[in-house]
Amino acid sequence: MKPTATLLTASLLLSLLDPLAAQAWQIRGGGGARTFVVPHGGGGFHPPPPHPMPAPRPIPPHPEPHPQPGPHPYPGPPPHPLPPPGPHPQPYPGPHPYPMPPPPPPPPPPDDWYHPWATAAVIGATTATVLAIGTRVNSVPVDCVSVIANGVAYQHCGPTWYQPHYVGSSVQYIVVAAPW
Amino acid sequence: MLGFYRIRGLLLGLLIVSGGAVGGELEPRAVTALEQMGSYLRGLQQLRLDTDSRTDQVLENGQVIEFQHQTHLQARRPDKLRVQVERNGQRRSLFYNGQRFTLYDSRSGYFTEQAAPTDIASLLAQLNERYGIELPLADLFRWDASTAKAAGLSDALWIDSQTLDGQVCDHYAFRQPEIDWQLWIRQGSQPLPCRLVISRRDSAERPRHSVDYRWQLDAPSVDRDFEFTPPAGARAIPLAPAGALP
Numbered sequence: 383m384k385p386t387a388t389l390l391t392a393s394l395l396l397s398l399l400d401p402l403a404a405q406a407w408q409i410r411g412g413g414g415a416r417t418f419v420v421p422h423g424g425g426g427f428h429p430p431p432p433h434p435m436p437a438p439r440p441i442p443p444h445p446e447p448h449p450q451p452g453p454h455p456y457p458g459p460p461p462h463p464l465p466p467p468g469p470h471p472q473p474y475p476g477p478h479p480y481p482m483p484p485p486p487p488p489p490p491p492p493d494d495w496y497h498p499w500a501t502a503a504v505i506g507a508t509t510a511t512v513l514a515i516g517t518r519v520n521s522v523p524v525d526c527v528s529v530i531a532n533g534v535a536y537q538h539c540g541p542t543w544y545q546p547h548y549v550g551s552s553v554q555y556i557v558v559a560a561p562w
Numbered sequence: 563m564l565g566f567y568r569i570r571g572l573l574l575g576l577l578i579v580s581g582g583a584v585g586g587e588l589e590p591r592a593v594t595a596l597e598q599m600g601s602y603l604r605g606l607q608q609l610r611l612d613t614d615s616r617t618d619q620v621l622e623n624g625q626v627i628e629f630q631h632q633t634h635l636q637a638r639r640p641d642k643l644r645v646q647v648e649r650n651g652q653r654r655s656l657f658y659n660g661q662r663f664t665l666y667d668s669r670s671g672y673f674t675e676q677a678a679p680t681d682i683a684s685l686l687a688q689l690n691e692r693y694g695i696e697l698p699l700a701d702l703f704r705w706d707a708s709t710a711k712a713a714g715l716s717d718a719l720w721i722d723s724q725t726l727d728g729q730v731c732d733h734y735a736f737r738q739p740e741i742d743w744q745l746w747i748r749q750g751s752q753p754l755p756c757r758l759v760i761s762r763r764d765s766a767e768r769p770r771h772s773v774d775y776r777w778q779l780d781a782p783s784v785d786r787d788f789e790f791t792p793p794a795g796a797r798a799i800p801l802a803p804a805g806a807l808p
Contacts, residue, residue, distance in 0.1 A: 407627075415771035416762050419736075419743055420701035420713055422690065494618040495654060495698045496645045496771070498629050518807065528759030528797070529669075535672065535797045548674045548801040550694045551654065553667050555808065 409498070417496050494552050512541050515555040519544070531561040573725055592718035592734045593710050596745070600705030608638040610778040613699065616690040618769035626640050633773075635699050640681040642788040645697055648674035654665045656697065657790035664790040665695075665801065673792060674801040694804035699773075702745075702755055714739045723749065727776065752779070 423450075526539035536546040537555060544555035575717050613633045634646045640671070641660035653668040658678055663685060666673040678685050689695040717737035724733055724746065726731055731746035742763055746756040759772045792798075 387678070408622050409627075410620045410622050410624075413765060413767065415618040415769035416741055416760050417615075417617060417698065417762060417771045418696065418701040419738075419741070419758070420704050420709055422696050428787060449598065477597075496615065496631055498649070501656055530797070535799050546670065546672050546799045547807070548665055548672070548693075548799060549807060550804075551656070553670045553672050553799070554807075 414497060424523060494550060497552075513557045515557050515559060518549075518554050519557075520552070520554060522555050534561065563605045568755070586717035586737060587716045587727055588710075588715065589720055592736070593718050595720075595732065595734060595747055595753065596705045596710065596718075597707055599745075599747050599755065600703065600709070602701045602753050603705075606637075606639075606779065608783060609635070610777075610781050610783070611635040612776045613772040613773050615771065617771045618767070619763070620767045620769055624767060625790065626769055633698055635784055636787055637682060638783050638788075642785070643682050643685065643781065645699075646787050647698060655790075657705055657788055658682070659785070659788045659790075663689075666790060666792075666796070671793070671796050672799045673790065673796050676801055693801060694801055702758070709715075726772070731745075749808075752777075785796070 437463055488539045520543055522537045523539055526537040526544070529536045536558070537546060543558050543560050545558045546553050546555050548554075575585075611634070612634075615631050615633060617629050617631065619629060620626055623758070628651065632648045633650075634644070636642075636644045636738050643657070643658040644656065646655045648654075653666075655666045655668075657664045661678060662675055663678040664675045666674055679688055680702055685772065686697060689697065711716075715736060715738045716736070721735055721736045722746075722795040726746055730749045732749055733782060735746065736743050736745065740763055742761045744757075744759040746758075747752045748756055754777050755773075757772070757774050759770060761768050761770045773793050
C-alpha cells in the first residue's frame with residue numbers, strides 16, 4: 383500500500399508540474415483559421431488548403447487497457463485543468479497512468495507559426511509508454527531528459543528515445559533506437 | 563419567329579443572372595489597391611513591422627477559440643531578415659544574415675542552422691520549396707498584377723475609409739475560393755496594410771485570423787539584429803527536408 387501511495391503522490395505532483403498534461407482540450411486538426419491570402423508558392427494557385435488533412439484523431443484518443451471506474455471520462459490527458467484534490471481512485475502501476483498506442487501525428491500545417499502546438503496535442507505524455515520507432519510527436523513529457531550522444535541531441539524518456547527535428551518551422555520528436 | 567426571340571431573350575437573361583452570381587464584382591479600384599500595396603512593399607529597402615494577431619482554432623467539440631500572437635518582422639534589402647512570433651512569452655524565430663538562416667523555438671530550446679542563398683527572395687523560395695516553410699506576413703508582399711487571377715479573386719469591393727491607429731485607411735472586402743477577407747490600406751503615398759481579416763468559408767465555424775499592423779519604416783536596423791546567438795542551453799538539431807519524414 384505504501385509504495386502505491388508514494389507513486390500516486392508522485393503522479394499527482396507530476397501532473398501539477400506539467401502544464402501540458404493539465405489541458406483537456408484538443409484542437410480539431412485542420413479546423414483553424416487560415417493565416418494567409420496568397421496561396422503558398424506565390425505565383426501559381428496551389429489549391430491544397432492550409433491544412434491538408436484533418437489530424438488523425440484516435441478514437442478513443444488514448445485507449446486504456448484497464449477499465450476505469452474513476453471520475454475521468456477520458457483516458458487521455460486529464461479533462462480538468464488541475465488534478466482534483468484527494469487521492470486518485472485508480473490503482474495505477476506507474477507514475478504515469480496512461481499507456482497509449484502511438485497515434486500518428488498531425489501533419490504540420492504550412493502556416494503553423496500561429497498554431498498553438500505549445501499547449502495542444504499531448505501525445506505520448508508519459509515516460510512509461512513504449513512508442514514505436516518512427517512515431518512523431520509534437521511534444522514530449524516534461525520529465526524527459528535532454529541528452530547529447532555522439533553529438534546528436536536526444537530526449538530520453540524512460541524506455542523511449544526521441545530525436546528532435548525541425549519539420550517545417552516546428553520542432554517534432556521522432557522515436558528512434560537508443561543511441562547506446 | 564416570335565418564339566425564337568423570346569427564347570433568345572430568356573437565354574440572355576439566364577446568362578446575365580448566372581454571370582452575376584458567379585463572377586461577382588471586381589471593382590478596379592480595389593484590385594489596383596492590392597497591386598499598389600504589393601509593389602510598394604516590395605520596393606521598401608528596409609522595414610520593421612510589429613503586429614498583433616488573433617487566430618481562431620476549433621476544438622474537437624466545434625467551439626471556436628481565439629489565440630493571440632505578437633509578430634515582429636525586420637528586414638533590410640537585399641539579405642537581412644528576422645521574424646519572431648511570440649505567444650505567452652514563448653517565441654519562435656527565424657534569423658537570416660545573408661549567409662545562413664536559423665530557426666529557433668524558445669519552448670524547446672532547439673535551433674537549426676542552415677546555409678542560405680544570397681538574398682531574401684531566394685531565401686523565401688528555398689524555405690518554401692525545400693523545407694515547406696512559409697514565413698508569416700510574407701504573402702501580401704507578393705501581390706502583383708497576376709496575383710488576383712492566381713488567387714482566384716472573384717469579388718473586390720471598396721467599403722469606406724476609416725481611421726485606424728491614427729492612420730486613415732481604405733477598407734476593402736475581397737472574396738476568393740475558400741476565404742473572404744478584408745484589408746485596410748493606408749491612404750496617401752505609403753500604401754501599407756493597416757489591418758487584415760481572413761475568414762474561412764470552407765469550414766462551418768468560419769474561423770478568423772485578424773492582424774493589426776504597426777509599421778516603422780524609418781527605424782534603421784544594425785547587422786547584429788539579424789545574427790542568432792544561441793541562448794545558454796540551446797541545442798542544434800537537424801531540419802528535415804519537406805516530405806523526407808514518413
